[in-house]
Structures are given as C-alpha cells and as structure tokens.
Amino acid sequence: xxxxxxxxxxxxxxxxxxxxxxxxxxxxxxxxxxxxxxxxxxxxxxxxxxxxxxxxxxxxxxxxxxxxxxxxxxxxxxxxxxxxxxxxxxxxxxxxxxxxxxxxxxxxxxxxxxxxxxxxxxxxxxxxxxxxxxxxxxxxxxxxxxxxxxxxxxxxxxxxxxxxxxxxxxxxxxxxxxxxxxxxxxxxxxxxxxxxxxxxxxxxxx
Amino acid sequence: xxxxxxxxxxxxxxxxxxxxxxxxxxxxxxxxxxxxxxxxxxxxxxxxxxxxxxxxxxxxxxxxxxxxxxxxxxxxxxxxxxxxxxxxxxxxxxxxxxxxxxxxxxxxxxxxxxxxxxxxxxxxxxxxxxxxxxxxxxxxxxxxxxxxxxxxxxxxxxxxxxxxxxxxxxxxxxxxxxxxx
Numbered sequence: 001x002x003x004x005x006x007x008x009x010x011x012x013x014x015x016x017x018x019x020x021x022x023x024x025x026x027x028x029x030x031x032x033x034x035x036x037x038x039x040x041x042x043x044x045x046x047x048x049x050x051x052x053x054x055x056x057x058x059x060x061x062x063x064x065x066x067x068x069x070x071x072x073x074x075x076x077x078x079x080x081x082x083x084x085x086x087x088x089x090x091x092x093x094x095x096x097x098x099x100x101x102x103x104x105x106x107x108x109x110x111x112x113x114x115x116x117x118x119x120x121x122x123x124x125x126x127x128x129x130x131x132x133x134x135x136x137x138x139x140x141x142x143x144x145x146x147x148x149x150x151x152x153x154x155x156x157x158x159x160x161x162x163x164x165x166x167x168x169x170x171x172x173x174x175x176x177x178x179x180x181x182x183x184x185x186x187x188x189x190x191x192x193x194x195x196x197x198x199x200x201x202x203x204x205x206x
Numbered sequence: 207x208x209x210x211x212x213x214x215x216x217x218x219x220x221x222x223x224x225x226x227x228x229x230x231x232x233x234x235x236x237x238x239x240x241x242x243x244x245x246x247x248x249x250x251x252x253x254x255x256x257x258x259x260x261x262x263x264x265x266x267x268x269x270x271x272x273x274x275x276x277x278x279x280x281x282x283x284x285x286x287x288x289x290x291x292x293x294x295x296x297x298x299x300x301x302x303x304x305x306x307x308x309x310x311x312x313x314x315x316x317x318x319x320x321x322x323x324x325x326x327x328x329x330x331x332x333x334x335x336x337x338x339x340x341x342x343x344x345x346x347x348x349x350x351x352x353x354x355x356x357x358x359x360x361x362x363x364x365x366x367x368x369x370x371x372x373x374x375x376x377x378x379x380x381x382x383x384x385x386x387x
Contacts, residue, residue, distance in 0.1 A: 050261045174350060195262065203358075
C-alpha cells in the first residue's frame with residue numbers, strides 16, 4: 001500500500017498583517033496619550049490606597065510645596081473668565097493677547113501685580129524652577145489673601161460657564177509641613193468649601 | 207500580499223556566467239512585532255494609570271461668628287490621634303487630662319496605628335454599642351504625608367466618624383514629653 005505523504009508546511013508565519021495591526025494600535029495610543037504638562041512647581045505627592053481618579057473638568061488645583069503655593073484651574077475659557085474677574089478686582093487691565101496666553105498656562109504662582117511679566121515669558125522660561133515665588137496666602141489687613149480671591153473667582157467662573165460646582169483639590173508635597181497645608185484649608189473653609197480632595201499617587205496595600 | 211518573489215536563485219547555468227545568489231527578500235517580522243506590542247502595552251498602561259488619585263476630605267463646618275464653638279462628643283468613645291514629628295503618632299482615648307487609655311506612641315502602618323484603631327474600635331463597639339470617633343490632631347511638626355497617611359489608615363480601617371481638629375496646648379505638652387515634637 002502506498003503511503004500517503006502529508007506535505008510538510010513551513011512553520012514560518014507571515015507576520016506582516018500582525019505587524020500592521022500592532023502599529024495601528026501603537027499609533028492610536030501614542031496619539032491619544034495626553035502629554036504631561038510641564039509644571040512650574042513639581043511636587044512629590046504622598047501615596048495612598050484610594051482608587052478614585054481625579055476628574056478632568058471643573059477642578060481647581062492648589063499645589064503646595066517648598067513653602068510656595070500655585071494655583072491652576074482646568075478649562076481655557078474658565079481661566080480667561082477668572083483672569084478678567086481678578087483684573088477687575090485688582091484694577092489691572094489685561095490685553096486679549098495676554099488673556100489668550102494666560103489661558104494656556106496650566107498653573108501659576110505669582111503676585112497678580114507681577115502676573116503680566118510672567119505671562120510675557122515663554123513657557124520654557126516660565127516653568128523654570130524658582131522663578132515664580134508663589135501666590136501670597138496671607139491676608140492684607142481686612143482684605144482676603146490673593147489665593148482666596150483666585151479660588152473664589154475660579155469657582156464663580158466655573159459656575160457661570162459650565163453650571164457646575166468647581167471641585168477644589170490640594171496637591172501637596174510629602175515633606176510639606178502641616179501649618180502650610182492648614183493655611184490653605186483655612187482659606188477654603190472661609191469660603192465655606194468644606195469638602196475637597198487631596199491628590200495622592202497610587203500605593204499598594206501593605 | 208506584501209510578499210515578494212522568494213524563489214531562491216542560484217543554480218549553475220551552462221554559460222559559465224557566475225551569478226550571485228539571489229537572497230530572499232522576506233524579512234523576519236517577529237522581533238518587530240514583539241517591540242510593537244511592548245510599546246502598545248506601555249502606552250495603554252500609562253494612559254490609564256498615570257492619573258493621580260483623589261482622596262475626598264470633608265472638614266467640619268466652621269462658625270465664623272463663634273470660632274470657639276465646640277461640638278461635644280462622648281469621651282468614652284473618642285480616640286484622639288496626635289501627629290508628631292519623625293513620623294510618629296501618639297494616641298489616647300478619652301480626655302487629655304483624664305485619658306481612659308494612657309497615651310501610646312505608635313508608628314504608621316499595619317502593625318502600628320492600624321492595629322490600635324481596629325482593636326479599640328472593636329472594644330468600644332462591644333462596650334457601648336456605638337462606633338468609635340477618631341479625632342485627628344496634626345501638630346505643627348508633622349508633615350503633609352503624615353496627614354494623608356493617617357487619613358488612609360482611617361479609610362482602610364473603615365472608621366465612619368472622624369474629623370481633623372486643631373491641636374491644643376496640653377496635647378502639645380504630651381508630644382513634648384514623649385519627645386516627638
């Protein structure tokens with residue numbers, strides 16, 4: 001009886017199609033990944049086991065580290081509206097160009113009287129460490145501190161434009177001493193903001 | 207599709223002309239695919255994992271008219287946690303001048319404060335039938351990480367009632383006595 005010979009097939013698989021799919025996915029993920037915004041004040045957030053993500057919209061972030069306080073709010077139109085309101089409050093006129101540039105700033109930390117100079121800088125210069133001295137947090141006489149006003153105006157602007165309550169979050173450095181954080185909490189409580197978030201990074205359960 | 211002529215060349219021709227052997231144009235894509243998937247995995251994980259976490263915190267309402275207004279809580283089921291320096295904690299139950307449990311210095315973490323909170327919560331629940339209240343009092347010498355750590359322990363131990371309160375002078379004295387201030 002003649003043996004039936006099975007023709008031997010090559011084991012090499014054509015990888016071209018797989019490669020196509022892989023590069024397609026890769027391109028997609030690279031493009032959708034949001035580039036990390038450069039921060040003028042980098043802080044090392046403490047870790048915690050909570051797993052709730054920070055929301056993307058309607059959130060104001062107060063960054064505390066190295067004795068300095070920075071503030072930033074999400075949304076370009078909110079930033080512009082906030083700056084207009086602050087300009088009115090402190091009698092400083094901002095040109096449309098300055099407003100546009102300000103709306104692209106993720107966070108800032110200067111006295112409002114020096115804000116114009118900071119806006120004029122390029123974003124690389126602006127984010128140099130130690131250039132921005134932080135927003136004043138002490139109240140002057142009976143007038144509330146500038147940080148108080150910034151937070152307040154940001155909340156008003158968010159409410160007006162997005163019709164949502166702005167969430168306030170505090171992003172503090174691990175080594176920051178408690179009194180500095182306490183000061184921020186007091187400022188928030190003065191505006192009757194009793195609920196806010198602390199930003200932390202992920203930690204495994206031990 | 208993307209395959210090119212792979213027929214091997216070679217073979218002696220009669221003419222005696224020496225022809226170079228035709229190399230196969232087929233490229234082995236396996237390492238490339240490996241690398242691709244590695245990058246895909248990286249980007250997939252970083253886009254979802256890099257987002258920071260938000261720990262919600264509610265502070266007790268403050269009364270501007272009467273800043274000294276205090277809400278009285280039962281001292282038998284109140285645990286006060288004082289945050290000192292050098293990542294140390296001191297806790298006691300009851301009042302500062304008449305503690306039900308003598309003040310104890312503890313570390314952060316699983317075997318330190320977490321164990322104390324869990325034990326005492328169970329004890330108080332058994333004795334009074336009510337939940338324990340934890341008062342967190344960070345001193346000026348503690349840092350922000352300590353605050354987040356203790357709040358994290360509160361979340362882990364599932365304590366329902368807790369508050370961050372200003373530290374008082376006798377308590378600072380207590381921390382000084384135990385050399386963690």
